[in-house]
Amino acid sequence: MTQAPAPHDDNQPRPAEGYAGDVTPELAARWLASGEAVMVDVRTDAEREWVGFVPGAVAVAWKQWPGMAMNAGFDDALRAAVPPGGKVVLLCRSGVRSVAAARRATELGIEAYNILEGFEGDADGDAHRGNKGGWRLRGLPWRQN
Numbered sequence: 647m648t649q650a651p652a653p654h655d656d657n658q659p660r661p662a663e664g665y666a667g668d669v670t671p672e673l674a675a676r677w678l679a680s681g682e683a684v685m686v687d688v689r690t691d692a693e694r695e696w697v698g699f700v701p702g703a704v705a706v707a708w709k710q711w712p713g714m715a716m717n718a719g720f721d722d723a724l725r726a727a728v729p730p731g732g733k734v735v736l737l738c739r740s741g742v743r744s745v746a747a748a749r750r751a752t753e754l755g756i757e758a759y760n761i762l763e764g765f766e767g768d769a770d771g772d773a774h775r776g777n778k779g780g781w782r783l784r785g786l787p788w789r790q791n
Contacts, residue, residue: 665748665758671781674735674761678702683733686724688747689765693739697766698782698790700737708743724751733757737781740764
């Protein structure tokens with residue numbers, strides 16, 4: 647008989663491979679508000695401009711539209727955004743690019759966490775985002791131009 651895993655405490659990071667861990671949007675928001683972490687939004691400029699952004703987040707695209715080419719300046723911009731010895735929470739659309747960015751940040755010696763669900767969450771049955779999780783759906787601070 648298999649035993650169900652114990653429920654996870656969402657006030658703590660979840661273990662992850664290659665970076666410090668995954669955090670819920672709510673935990674990331676608390677860390678950002680308290681100054682405990684810097685938030686870096688790794689979405690494209692177009693995503694932030696058209697879909698919305700988190701006030702106080704530093705914009706450092708992981709890949710850039712059009713073509714989704716890697717941002718050659720990512721490492722330098724990330725180092726500039728996160729104070730030495732500080733930690734970073736990384737945000738993307740759904741929590742995929744931010745995992746790659748968290749792994750890269752870790753390689754650079756930065757304590758890095760992925761924000762689960764991202765800004766818009768997963769696509770629903772109609773392929774629409776914004777209805778299944780995400781920073782915005784959770785009612786956390788965000789703005790739109």
